[in-house]
Amino acid sequence: MGDLPNSQLHSIFAPQSVAVIGASIRPESVGRAVFSNVLRYGYTGVVYPVNAKARSIMGVRAYPSVLEIPDPVDLAVIIVPSFSVAQVLQECGQKGIKGAIVITAGFKELGGEGIKREAEVLNAARGSGIPLLGPNCLGIINTDPSVSLNASFSRLMPSSGNIALVSQSGAVGVAALEYAQSEKIGLSKFVSVGNKADLNENDFLAYLHEDPLTDVILLYLEDLADPGRFFQLAESSSPRKPILAIKSGRTAAGAKAASSHTGALAGSDAAYDALFAQCGVMRVESLEELFDYALAFATQPLPKGNRTAIVTNAGGLGIMATDAAERYGLAMADFEEKTLARFREVLPPAANIHNPVDVLGDAGEECYAAALDGALADAQVDGAIVISTPQLMTNLAAIAAAVSRVASGHQKPTLVCQMALGEIEETLTILSQGRLPHYHFPEEAVRTLAAMARYARNLSRPLYQVKTFADVDREKVAQVLAGAKKEGRRFVLEPEAHRIFQAYGFPVLPHRWVRAAVDAVQAAEEFGYPVAVKIISPDIVHKFEVGGVKTHLHTAGEVRRAYDQVLADARKLRPQAALAGVLVQKMAAPGTEMILGMTRDPLFGPLLMIGLGGTLVEIFKDVMFSVAPISEEWARTMVQDLKAFPLLSGYRGEPPRDLDIIAECLERLSQLALDFPEIRELDINPLMVHAQGQGAAVVDARIFVG
């Protein structure tokens, strides 16, 4: 057996011997399915059935207990009833077994008694020092020919390949195995992680990262056991081995289903989106996308850019593929003159030599070969899609062979779309052998190449290095928060919020907390006009609702009147509210209003948010989230990924906005949020952002604590 890494999981994926505890001959029983899978799919080690009563299972000598097996056993696959599992695990410990897969269901997913039973099982495993996969899982499959172990009750054994699949749902795993087989997609490893009582996706990510037989890692997740560790593992893996993930339960409705199904603790979905993006995991929506992408990532080099050539024998499909290219963010390559000259020479006169290249309905394999070779040799082309339909004289198998041959001579991704019925089996085999990804519809090939281009672009970002600002005053912030806590307040007062932001190096405006009109006027005179005044009260969160904000005050008289007015209005509209004075604040120079915020996810910790201010942005939901901490680079990425980014980068002759200060504010916010877990949520709304080099100003802010 191969020299596999991570000895702990090595006993699970590549054991020298396996005991199937609960092996059975009862038809349609899981115990029979598992044992039969180990036996019939060519396991290279020794398998021992364990069954309390049977002398043999399928002709193999059976033992009443693991303890009676005369030889050493590496792996136990356990299918006994749920109440016996803990006991069996203790025996496994006595036997010196190094890993266990508990397939039996009836644990945490049932709630109540099941949760308790799962804790007992985990205790038994930990007590015996046995790493445990499951319970309530389908098992594992290792297609490595030197192991060839199907320790699952899947009815299929995938062919071997370089794609690994980790699934949190057994049924989704089954569906995925069926699909992979129907598309002739080979797998290296398959793991169903079940309830993740002990081993979870992170353990397998770490293992697969080192597995020389795995080049692409697919995940189906319903939650993450430990987002922080996932981040670290994925971040170091994703540049070398693409990780593609489905995280289901995306919607509120979906999340509800998730908790009722596996008892999983669903994190907020914005956090998952953010985390995946930040650590380079490509999130996809469906199994179809998952395998469409995996097939290309597993066989093709990443493109250097998004300039795409399309070669087709059907003009209409070429147009549809071009439409799809625009939709999915690919650019149609503009061929070099020498490529066009070559096409004029080798392609028939009626062919369209411009992209999409139409080699015409009667094109033979030479024609395809010439067109693809020319396109891939063109310096303006980053990747190619070849479309073939069965027309009168079309030999699809010959074309598939020619395309495979040509593609292998270039270091650019080539994807094939073949819309045919009869020859599909034959050509699929040719394409699989030629390691060319194949799709049923042009749109699928286009979407996949676009995903590769996005992934490649993401890899070019610099390492995720988090800056720590030294010029912050933790003491001052702690003081303010302690004060609010002492008074039992759920939010800090606005001047306190400015004090906090000031302590953390944010660009706050000149402001003063006053309790007399004369002091308000003096502050205004010092700051320079115009100023704003705002009511301060521990009982008023929404100052605007009580007319508690007066802006654009240009004279001492206006300030004095505004001072009296906000107090009078507050007394009238909120007679019960304690009033703590008035905030005088210099007005910010005009700029672009942005919103910066933080909310704390129970599983992920602080989630940072940036967006443009104003109601339209709310309606278009044009905000970006990230999990803290963030690097400067990532802060810039968040801003650039806003749909409204063009408004910040010099729209229609406007000067570009100060992107440096936005990024810095995000980084400082990240640090503040991590330093003070007692800050529950906060908004800076608006952060007024000025032109490049001119900075920004925190105009209004709310900080919620506790």
Add this chain to the structure above:
Amino acid sequence: MGDLPNSQLHSIFAPQSVAVIGASIRPESVGRAVFSNVLRYGYTGVVYPVNAKARSIMGVRAYPSVLEIPDPVDLAVIIVPSFSVAQVLQECGQKGIKGAIVITAGFKELGGEGIKREAEVLNAARGSGIPLLGPNCLGIINTDPSVSLNASFSRLMPSSGNIALVSQSGAVGVAALEYAQSEKIGLSKFVSVGNKADLNENDFLAYLHEDPLTDVILLYLEDLADPGRFFQLAESSSPRKPILAIKSGRTAAGAKAASSHTGALAGSDAAYDALFAQCGVMRVESLEELFDYALAFATQPLPKGNRTAIVTNAGGLGIMATDAAERYGLAMADFEEKTLARFREVLPPAANIHNPVDVLGDAGEECYAAALDGALADAQVDGAIVISTPQLMTNLAAIAAAVSRVASGHQKPTLVCQMALGEIEETLTILSQGRLPHYHFPEEAVRTLAAMARYARNLSRPLYQVKTFADVDREKVAQVLAGAKKEGRRFVLEPEAHRIFQAYGFPVLPHRWVRAAVDAVQAAEEFGYPVAVKIISPDIVHKFEVGGVKTHLHTAGEVRRAYDQVLADARKLRPQAALAGVLVQKMAAPGTEMILGMTRDPLFGPLLMIGLGGTLVEIFKDVMFSVAPISEEWARTMVQDLKAFPLLSGYRGEPPRDLDIIAECLERLSQLALDFPEIRELDINPLMVHAQGQGAAVVDARIFVG
């Protein structure tokens, strides 16, 4: 042969006899393929091969010319070289042939000589009174068992079904036939329209509308021959027979120089989007969508709403389907208490009885039947999706049969997703016989049901009745336009634009064209402050660029200064410009700024546009287009379909805006654009829209002519 409508096309789809002119025995020739298709797919009439030299083709007596066929011939299928086609058509005329399909290529699609040759062919057909399909087409197929004619060179004969396909691309047609066959989707008719020299999609739409064997019409289009006629035909067909269309070449945008915002925002494709939406055609993006939807429309009743039940034996797939439901706009149904009570009784205790219903991995067909029957009987459910994966004890065929039986007892759409490999052939047959649409992935089923719900909602709109406003002054508009034309101007001056809008009943603001400061002041005094002044010049389109607009003028002094200033600035910045005075305009009361516009498409005529004003809307491209004329209902639909619509309908306690006046302005704009083809483009930007009942005001407008 059946009593088919539209006698002209009857000769093409259901001829009593067919001459294949250019029939051949040469291997891989089109002439051989066509003749052999007619012969071997059981044509119920008589086929005569015509070949200059052969005594017989495939054992059938051949004739050197149609004229020598001793019996009457209804249809000629022509595959002779392009230069002989016109001659052959003349002979067909002499013979009294009633319809011709010219499969031969080498015409308009080649340009140059080919265009001329196509004109000759058309002349010959018209001269002989023969309706002509093609040239450069694949042919037609009629699966009606009483005809059973495959007069094409497709290598497949689809099974019979109630879906018709009209394709402008032969190769896309081929791809579609291959796909339909692989999915066991039957067709009623197939037409490849080729170059559309004579017959085009409209002729076939009219025919299929009457065809009793066709329930759903699929179109693959690269252009429309006559959008106006298409609109009428589709509008009357779509409520009874859903029409699903791919229009490719979405992005093949000719860089059109647009003067107006509207022109710039209207992609080449906006007109197609608008037209399809207005006449109830469902536009789709890919062949996969086309057939996914067709299969459901062809077999299932339309849902009454979008409340969906999901039944699955795999929880993970249920969650993914739920996620997809949210993504595609379906709502997850909330079951009635009595349904839940029933589920508690009939489903196993561990099953999830809430939507998505998880019948668990070991569910048998009874379990599926009970769950689906309960869901479909629930008044809160409009449609259902059934998901099955092959687990250990799963009998997919039995489940498919049970699902078919249960679904047939309810009048609600039921879609099936089965993720399996081995049983797919068997269960596909069961599902096809049960007339249940089947999908490979839950997302496809969800997307399809969502499309049905959208389609059904669209059908509920009232008839498309266009109002004609009588209170318009055509004479006045004609006068203004004639004046601009006489002076060779490309746009009308702003006061002229307001005159035009006023003449057509738009809410214009009090305004006056003045040539002296004293008149400006007098106008302001009459209108009441605040006012705006704007420079008027036939040489200045972009007034803002020369500081030519001053707003918020509150006093006579401000008006006088502004008057002098705009003239002085214009003289300084555009010394060559002729200055025609100044426009004094009352300022509009505050409101929501919208943009209303029109641009003229060469094929479609006036395209109307509505959107919110401001730069964000431009960035989010949140505008709606429609082809004129529009009904009041459609005008309202345009506004409601804006993503920013919530801002107009009472956002966060704001009063709702005056939607009536927006709709009326759109209708009046429609009338204006149709009445005056010399108006090339126009923008009203902004139209200031006030609260409900308070109307709106045309603040700024540009009209381009010629």
